[in-house]
Amino acid sequence: MINATNTTEKDSYYRDLDKMSIHELLTNINKEDKTVPHVVEKAIPQIEQLVEVAVDRMQKGGRLFYIGAGTSGRLGILDASECPPTYGVPFDWVIGLIAGGDVAIRKAVEFAEDDEEQAWKDLEEYAINADDIVIGIAASGTTPYVIGGLREANRHGVATGCIVCNGGTPVAKEAAYPVEVIVGPEFVTGSTRMKAGTAQKLVLNMISTSVMIQLGRVKGNKMVDMQLSNHKLVGRGVRMVMAETGVDEDTATALIEEFGNVRKAIDNFHQNAH
CATH class of the missing domain: 1.10.8 (Helicase, Ruva Protein; domain 3)
Structure with a gap:
């Protein structure tokens, strides 16, 4: 049964997608995509609080962890992996973890996201401590892997945030600094790699970029610490x-x-x- 606030699983506003022309499909997908930045804008106060905490922890020597499953986990890994080449930071400053391990980056691992205990085990491999911050990424806001990870992080005094695309979710309730970007039903019902994924990517861009600028990794508007790798x-x-x-x-x-x-x-x- 779908929770009344769980809009990511509700029916698409569009019917008979399989009867649409290519032009109609592209136009309607684009129409839905245009709504995402406006939703993200509404969440800026939440994002600001999360960035402030992340900057504070990292200025004290802490690290930023992303945890997620499926598309959400992959987006966290993508954002984390871009920080060293873009800002010249160590590879262990921003770390993305995905349910099912690295193999899940390319191939879905069945039921990996349903283990509430695994995220904390994954985090412990990095000797996570109270100086760090963990951001759980979950479009549905119900992913057990993320819920369990945030709960244990809270118990151990680690700062916690999240990026979810539904309101009043278990993930947001576990996060001390939740970010809710409620994008509504997907063009293809339940396909949260679309609007929800786009919203998460935008928020991740905002978080990591703002954090790195605050940490002095940009001069003017230039990436003066980027790795000169090509x-x-x-x-x-x-x-x-x-x-x-x-x-x-x-x-x-x-x-x-x-x-x-x-x-x-x-x-x-x-x-x-x-």
């Missing part, structure tokens, strides 16, 4: 050094080659200039 990024780094210092391309390239990092190249140039 030619495109090296070129971007050279342009950033040129813009910040006024040197020519050859000099900027030499600085990048010497220091391997945009921030270090710029700082060294300014130090020597004085």
Whole structure:
């Protein structure tokens, strides 16, 4: 039986999808997608509180953990995996965990999300402690893996947040700092990889980006600590050094080659200039 507030499982507003033309399908999916940012906007006060706590914990040496199952878990892993190359942070600063382990990133693991005890076991492998923060991601807000993980985190004094797409859910009740983005029924009934997944991705972008900026990982509007792991990024780094210092391309390239990092190249140039 569907809870009255569990809108992610309610029938799509659209009928006879299998009779729609390709143009109709694309237009209607896009129409639904347009509603998502407005819902996220309403949740900004909740997101702000969660970011404040995350920044506080991480400034004190804590780490940010995401836990989730299925699409939600994969989105957490995606966000976590982008932080080191984008902001040059250690790989253990932001960690994404998924029910069923790494194999579940590519292939669904049956019933993995139904184990309330597994998330805390997964977190314990990282020696989680009271300096850390755990954000549970669950479109339905009813995932046992996430509920159990947040409950144990609370018991051990770990800060907790969540991103859910239904109101009044068990996951939100466990989280000290819940974020609820209630996107309504999906275009394909129950397919929460769509609007719910988009909403979760937007919120994750907001959280990790805001946290990293607050932690000093952006200068102006530039990713000065990014990993220079391919030619495109090296070129971007050279342009950033040129813009910040006024040197020519050859000099900027030499600085990048010497220091391997945009921030270090710029700082060294300014130090020597004085």
